[in-house]
Amino acid sequence: MEHINSFEIMAIWIGLFSMLLIVTCLYFSLTYFEHLKKEDEQLIKQSKFFAVISLLLALIIPLIYQLYIFNQVM
Numbered sequence: 001m002e003h004i005n006s007f008e009i010m011a012i013w014i015g016l017f018s019m020l021l022i023v024t025c026l027y028f029s030l031t032y033f034e035h036l037k038k039e040d041e042q043l044i045k046q047s048k049f050f051a052v053i054s055l056l057l058a059l060i061i062p063l064i065y066q067l068y069i070f071n072q073v074m
Contacts, residue, residue: 007069014065021058025051 028051035043 007072011065011069014062018058018062021054021061025054025058028054 028047032044032047032051035047
């Protein structure tokens, strides 16, 4: 059996967490359109905010990890 180091395990968990954040972004985007149809301003702002934050985290966390790995290798 191959030896899996901690960097590979961490990369797997970050990938799974990123996918979970993308799914939550999709959920909040769909609720945004639902609240937009109902014209509820407070819920529109909240769902838009959480959709943007979850997408931002889904893209930034793997980027930071890749930069960390790049600095460790170089």
